[in-house]
Amino acid sequence: MSNRIFATYLIETAYPVDQAAAAMAGEQSSGTFRAMPGETAELLARFGARVESIDIIGDTQYPSLPHSRGPKTGASQRPRQAKVTISWSVENTGTILASVWSTVLGNLFELHHFSALKLLTLEFPDSFADAYPGPGFGVSGTRKLTGVYDRPIVGTIFKPSVGLTPEATAELADMMIGAGLDFLKDDELMGDPPHSPFAERFEAVMKVIDRHADRTGRKAMYAVNISGDMDAMRRQLDVIERRGGTCAMLVLNSTGLSGVIEIRRHSSVALHGHRAGWGLYDRSPALGMSYLAYQKFWRLAGVDHLHVNGLRNKFCEPDDSVIASAQECLTPMFAREDRPDTVMPVFSSAQSAVQAEETYRRLGTTDLIYCCGGGIIGHPHGVEAGVRSIHEAWQAAREGIPATEYARAHPALAAALDSFA
Amino acid sequence: MSNRIFATYLIETAYPVDQAAAAMAGEQSSGTFRAMPGETAELLARFGARVESIDIIGDTQYPSLPHSRGPKTGASQRPRQAKVTISWSVENTGTILASVWSTVLGNLFELHHFSALKLLTLEFPDSFADAYPGPGFGVSGTRKLTGVYDRPIVGTIFKPSVGLTPEATAELADMMIGAGLDFLKDDELMGDPPHSPFAERFEAVMKVIDRHADRTGRKAMYAVNISGDMDAMRRQLDVIERRGGTCAMLVLNSTGLSGVIEIRRHSSVALHGHRAGWGLYDRSPALGMSYLAYQKFWRLAGVDHLHVNGLRNKFCEPDDSVIASAQECLTPMFAREDRPDTVMPVFSSAQSAVQAEETYRRLGTTDLIYCCGGGIIGHPHGVEAGVRSIHEAWQAAREGIPATEYARAHPALAAALDSFA
Numbered sequence: 001m002s003n004r005i006f007a008t009y010l011i012e013t014a015y016p017v018d019q020a021a022a023a024m025a026g027e028q029s030s031g032t033f034r035a036m037p038g039e040t041a042e043l044l045a046r047f048g049a050r051v052e053s054i055d056i057i058g059d060t061q062y063p064s065l066p067h068s069r070g071p072k073t074g075a076s077q078r079p080r081q082a083k084v085t086i087s088w089s090v091e092n093t094g095t096i097l098a099s100v101w102s103t104v105l106g107n108l109f110e111l112h113h114f115s116a117l118k119l120l121t122l123e124f125p126d127s128f129a130d131a132y133p134g135p136g137f138g139v140s141g142t143r144k145l146t147g148v149y150d151r152p153i154v155g156t157i158f159k160p161s162v163g164l165t166p167e168a169t170a171e172l173a174d175m176m177i178g179a180g181l182d183f184l185k186d187d188e189l190m191g192d193p194p195h196s197p198f199a200e201r202f203e204a205v206m207k208v209i210d211r212h213a214d215r216t217g218r219k220a221m222y223a224v225n226i227s228g229d230m231d232a233m234r235r236q237l238d239v240i241e242r243r244g245g246t247c248a249m250l251v252l253n254s255t256g257l258s259g260v261i262e263i264r265r266h267s268s269v270a271l272h273g274h275r276a277g278w279g280l281y282d283r284s285p286a287l288g289m290s291y292l293a294y295q296k297f298w299r300l301a302g303v304d305h306l307h308v309n310g311l312r313n314k315f316c317e318p319d320d321s322v323i324a325s326a327q328e329c330l331t332p333m334f335a336r337e338d339r340p341d342t343v344m345p346v347f348s349s350a351q352s353a354v355q356a357e358e359t360y361r362r363l364g365t366t367d368l369i370y371c372c373g374g375g376i377i378g379h380p381h382g383v384e385a386g387v388r389s390i391h392e393a394w395q396a397a398r399e400g401i402p403a404t405e406y407a408r409a410h411p412a413l414a415a416a417l418d419s420f421a
Numbered sequence: 422m423s424n425r426i427f428a429t430y431l432i433e434t435a436y437p438v439d440q441a442a443a444a445m446a447g448e449q450s451s452g453t454f455r456a457m458p459g460e461t462a463e464l465l466a467r468f469g470a471r472v473e474s475i476d477i478i479g480d481t482q483y484p485s486l487p488h489s490r491g492p493k494t495g496a497s498q499r500p501r502q503a504k505v506t507i508s509w510s511v512e513n514t515g516t517i518l519a520s521v522w523s524t525v526l527g528n529l530f531e532l533h534h535f536s537a538l539k540l541l542t543l544e545f546p547d548s549f550a551d552a553y554p555g556p557g558f559g560v561s562g563t564r565k566l567t568g569v570y571d572r573p574i575v576g577t578i579f580k581p582s583v584g585l586t587p588e589a590t591a592e593l594a595d596m597m598i599g600a601g602l603d604f605l606k607d608d609e610l611m612g613d614p615p616h617s618p619f620a621e622r623f624e625a626v627m628k629v630i631d632r633h634a635d636r637t638g639r640k641a642m643y644a645v646n647i648s649g650d651m652d653a654m655r656r657q658l659d660v661i662e663r664r665g666g667t668c669a670m671l672v673l674n675s676t677g678l679s680g681v682i683e684i685r686r687h688s689s690v691a692l693h694g695h696r697a698g699w700g701l702y703d704r705s706p707a708l709g710m711s712y713l714a715y716q717k718f719w720r721l722a723g724v725d726h727l728h729v730n731g732l733r734n735k736f737c738e739p740d741d742s743v744i745a746s747a748q749e750c751l752t753p754m755f756a757r758e759d760r761p762d763t764v765m766p767v768f769s770s771a772q773s774a775v776q777a778e779e780t781y782r783r784l785g786t787t788d789l790i791y792c793c794g795g796g797i798i799g800h801p802h803g804v805e806a807g808v809r810s811i812h813e814a815w816q817a818a819r820e821g822i823p824a825t826e827y828a829r830a831h832p833a834l835a836a837a838l839d840s841f842a
Contacts, residue, residue: 028610030581047584047616065704067737091616092583098648099612101675102697106609109700110736160451162513163468188527189449191520195468195512227519230651230683254522256677262651276523279530281701283486284708288701315531316488 004087006052006123007104007293011084012063012116012286014070014077017054020113021084025049027111028103029092050087057081063115064286079115095131097257097297100124105289116286122293124300129334132261132300134341137270139330139367142304142344145246145270146182147218151394152370154387155183155221157348159373162189166196170204177212177220179376180387183369185223188251188276192228198236206243223249223272223305226263233263241268252298253277264302272346273303279315291325295343296333305344305369311359313349322347323362330367344369351375353416356393357403366394380415389416425508427473427544428525428714432505433484433537433707435491435498438475441534442505446470448532449524450513471508478502484536485707500536516552518678518721521545526710537707543714545721550755553682553721555762558691560751560788563725563765566667566691567603568639572815573791575808576604576642578769580794583610587617591625598633598641600797601808604790606644609672609697613649619657627664644670644693644726647684654684662689673719674698685723693767694724700736712746716764717754726765726790732780734770743768744783751788765790772796774814774824774837781818791815801836810837 013020029049059078070077093099109117137145146153156176158169173184184205192198202224213219226236226248233255240248249272250260264271281288295306308325309317326345333341345368347359352375360366372390379386392413396406407414434441450470480499491498514520530538558566567574577597579590594605605626613619623645634640647657647669654676661669670693671681685692702709716727729746730738747766754762766789768780773796781787793811800807813834817827828835 029583043581043584047581066706067704067739069737092610092614094612094614096612096614096649096653098650098672098675099610099614102609102612102648102672105674105701106672106697107700107736109698109704110730110738112735112737114737160464160468162450163464188523189513189520191515191517191523193513193515193517193520227523228517228679229519230679231686232517233679251519251523251527253526254519255679256681258649258651258654258676258680259678259683262680262683265652276527277530279528280526280709283488283530284705285487287705287708309531314533315528316490316533316535317531318488 003090003125003127005090005093005100005104005125006085006087007119008083008085008121010081010116010118010120011114012060012079012081013113014068014079014115015113017056017080017082017084018051019071021051021054021086023111023113024084024108025051025086027107028086029088047089047092052085052087055083057083065115067112068115069112081116083120090125090127095127097132097261097300101257101297109287118285118287119289119293121290122296124296124333126334126336128300129336129339129341133264133302134300134339135302135304135343136264136267137304138340138342139344140340142270145219146221148182150366151391151398152366152368153182153344154390155185155369155371156181156373156376157185157187157371158190159187161187162193164196166201166204169196169201170208173205173208175383177208179383181220182218183221183223183371185272185371186225186249188225188274191225192232198224198226199239202239202245203243206245219246221247221270223247225249225251227251227255230259230262233259234266237263237267237269246270247272249274250303251276252303257297257301260298260301260303270304271302272305273298273307275307291321292328295325295328299333299341299343303343305346308345308347309349310347310351311355315349326363326368330365346371352420353389353393353403353413354420356390357397360394360397366398375416375420378419379412380419381412385412385415388412424511424546424548426511426514426521426525426546427506427508428540429504429506429542431502431537431539431541432535433481433500433502434534435489435500435536436534438477438501438503438505439472440492442472442475442507444532444534445505445529446472446507448528449507450509468510468513473506473508476504478504486536488533489536490533502537504541511546511548516548518553518682518718522678522718530708539706539708540710540714542711543717545717545754547755547757549721550757550760550762554685554723555721555760556723556725556764557685557688558725559761559763560765561761563691566640567642569603571787572812572819573787573789574603574765575811576606576790576792577602577794577797578606578608578792579611580608582608583614585617587622587625590617590622591629594626594629596804598629600804602641603639604642604644604792606693606792607646607670609646609695612646613653619645619647620660623660623666624664627666640667642668642691644668646670646672648672648676651680651683654680655687658684658688658690666690668693670695671724672697673724678718678722681719681722681724691725692723693726694719694728696728712742713749716746716749720754720762720764724764726767729766729768730770731768731772732776736770747784747789751786767792773841774810774834775841777811777814778818778824781815787815787819796837796841799840800833801840802833806833806836809833
C-alpha cells in the first residue's frame with residue numbers, strides 16, 4: 001500500500017513543463033532552488049517530492065495570472081497548460097493535516113514559474129484514516145438523529161440572516177417544523193451577536209423542537225452556528241450537548257482546520273460544515289483548489305455535512321460542478337468499512353420541488369440534505385404545501401415518474417412546478 | 422466613533438454597478454434576494470449592510486472570471502470595474518473575528534453578478550481592540566527578546582525544509598548562530614514528522630542557543646513550527662515555554678483563525694506568523710483578498726511577526742507590493758497607545774546584502790526581520806562574512822551612504838555585492 005500523498009495540479013507555465021514541475025517539487029520538499037549544505041542525494045531521494053506524471057493540455061494565448069516569468073528575460077514563449085501529479089512521502093509531513101495543507105497548498109501559488117496553478121485532486125494514504133476520526137455521524141448517523149429515511153432530509157435556513165431576535169427565530173422554527181421540516185440551520189452570518197446571543201437563540205429554538213418532537217416522535221435537527229473563538233465554541237458545544245441538541249454548524253473557512261479538528265474531538269453531535277467563502281478557493285479556473293480536494297480536509301477533520309450549492313442555484317456554479325461535488329461527498333476516501341467517511345451533501349440556494357427530479361436522476365440517491373427557503377415559504381398554498389411539494393417531488397423522482405405527471409394527482413407539487421419552474 | 426466595519430472591494434460586473442453593490446450588501450446581511458417574513462424596514466435599516474461609496478474604474482473587454490451572468494440573458498454588456506465600499510454594523514457580528522470573516526469573505530465570491538471580486542481593504546471599529554489581545558510582543562517586544570536594536574533582526578530558515586535530523590538541524594543552528602545570526606526558523610514544511618520530532622528538534626536547537634547565549638549574552642530566537650492539531654500545538658507551546666524558548670511559528674492558513682487565536686490566548690512567547698499559501702488569496706487581481714486586509718485578521722488574533730516576501734524575491738510578487746505590505750504591518754490599526762498592534766514584517770526569499778539599501782530607503786526603518794539563506798551561506802568568504810555583510814549593508818543604509826561606497830572599506834559587503842547583485 002502506498003504511503004505517499006498524491007496531488008494533481010493544473011499548471012500554466014512559460015518554462016518547459018518538466019522544469020516547472022521540478023521547481024514545484026523542489027520548493028515543496030527541499031524548499032530551495034540551490035543545493036544547501038546537508039542536502040545529500042540520499043536525503044533528496046527519501047524526502048524529495050516526486051513528479052509522478054505530466055499531461056500536456058496545450059498552449060494558451062496569454063498568461064492567466066500576472067507577474068509570472070519565463071526562463072529567459074525578454075523571451076516571448078506562449079504559456080503552456082498541463083496536469084501534473086506530484087507525490088510526497090508521508091515521512092515528510094507525518095499524519096498531520098496542517099503539514100499536508102502547507103505542503104500541497106503552500107508557497108506554490110507564488111512561484112514565478114506559473115501563470116496558473118490550481119490543486120485539482122488530492123489522495124491521502126490510509127494512515128490518515130487512523131490519525132483522524134472522520135465524520136462521527138455521516139449519512140446513516142444523520143438519518144438516525146432525524147428519523148428520516150428513504151427521502152432527503154428537508155430543511156431551511158433562517159432568513160433574514162441577521163437582525164432576527166431569538167423569539168422571532170423560534171417563531172420561524174415553529175412555523176417550519178409545524179409544516180413538516182426535518183432540519184433548520186443558521187445562516188453563516190448568524191453567530192453570537194448582541195441582538196441574538198447564541199444561548200438565547202438556541203434555547204428558544206430547542207423549546208420549539210422539543211414541543212414538536214413530543215407530537216411527531218421525530219426531533220428536528222438544528223445546525224446552530226458556533227463558529228468563533230475556540231473557548232466560545234467549546235462552551236457552546238457543551239450547551240448543545242447538555243440541552244439535547246443534535247448538531248452544530250461550523251463555517252469551515254473562518255474557523256479553520258485546527259479549530260474544526262478540535263471541535264470534532266470533543267463533540268458528540270453532528271457537525272454541519274458550511275463552506276461560505278469557498279468561491280475564493282474555487283471560482284478561478286487558474287488559481288486555488290477544487291472542491292474535490294478541499295472537501296477531503298474537512299471530512300478527515302470530521303464534519304458530517306458539507307454544502308454543495310444546488311442545481312440551477314443563484315450563484316455562478318454550474319450544475320455539473322454541483323453534481324461532481326455531491327458525488328465526491330458520497331464517495332469513500334478510504335477502503336475501510338470499519339470507518340465510513342462519506343458525508344451528507346447539503347443542497348441549497350434557490351432550491352424547490354423543481355430541481356428534485358434532475359437532482360435524483362443525476363445523483364442516484366436521496367442521501368442528501370435539501371434546503372429550501374423561498375421554494376417552501378413562497379409556495380402559493382402555504383408553507384405546509386411547500387414542504388409537501390418537496391416530498392412529492394422526491395417521491396416521484398424515486399418512483400421514476402416525471403414530476404409533471406405525478407403532479408396531476410398531487411396539487412402541492414403542481415402548484416410548486418407552476419410557481420418555481 | 423464609528424461602530425461599523427468597512428470593507429472596500431474591487432468588483433467587475435455586467436449589472437449596473439449600484440445594483441451589483443446592492444446585491445452584495447443584501448446577500449451579506451439579510452442574506453437573500455427576496456423579502457422574507459420578518460424582514461421589516463426597521464430591521465433592514467438597523468442590520469442591513471450599507472453601500473458607502475462606488476468609484477467606477479472603467480469597462481473591461483472580457484469577464485475576468487467565468488460563469489458570471491448579466492441582468493438579461495443574451496445581452497452582451499461589457500463588464501465594468503469599480504471600487505465599492507460596504508459597511509456593516511458591529512451589531513451584526515459582535516466582536517467575533519470568525520463572524521467578520523464570514524461577513525466580508527463569505528458567499529460574495531460566488532455571486533453570479535460578478536466576474537471579479539476582491540477584498541482590498543478592511544477597517545475594524547475600535548471595539549475589536551478590546552475583544553482581541555493583538556500582538557503580545559510586536560516590534561519592541563521582539564527586540565527585547567533578541568537584544569537587537571538599531572538594525573534589523575537578521576535570521577535564516579533551516580533548509581533543506583524536510584529530511585534534516587534534529588542533530589543536523591542543531592549543527593546548522595550552531596554554524597549560523599556562531600556566525601552572528603539573531604533569528605532562526607523552521608520552514609513551513611517542517612512540522613512534527615517522524616524523522617524530526619518537534620520535541621527532539623527543539624531541544625537540540627535550544628541547547629545550541631543556550632551555549633551561544635552564555636558566550637554572547639544574547640539569546641537567538643528560534644521560531645519553531647508548532648502548526649498542527651490544537652492539542653499538539655498546546656503541548657508544544659508548553660514545551661517551548663518551560664524550556665525557555667522565545668517564539669513559536671504558526672502557518673496561518675493551515676492552522677486557521679480560531680487555532681491562532683487560541684494559541685495566542687495561552688502563549689507567553691512571540692508568535693511568528695507564516696503566510697505560506699498566501700498566493701491563493703492574493704495572486705489573482707480578480708479574486709480573493711489583498712494582504713492589506715488579510716494581515717489585519719492575524720494581527721488582531723495576536724501574531725507578532727508577519728511574512729512579506731522581500732525585494733527582488735524569487736516569487737512573483739512585485740517590489741511595490743512587498744513594501745506596501747511591510748508598511749501596513751508597521752501601521753497601527755487602532756489609535757490606542759495602551760495597546761500597540763504593529764508587528765515585525767519578515768523579509769525573506771532571495772535576500773542578501775544587496776537589497777538592504779533599497780529596503781531601508783523605501784521603508785524608512787530597521788524594524789524588520791531580515792531572513793537570508795544563500796545570501797549568507799553562499800558568501801564567498803564564509804558564513805560569518807555573510808552575516809557581517811548584512812550588518813554592513815544595513816549600517817550603510819542607515820548612515821545614508823551608498824552600499825558601493827561603504828563597501829570600499831568593508832570587504833564582506835564588497836564581496837556580497839559582487840556575488841549576489
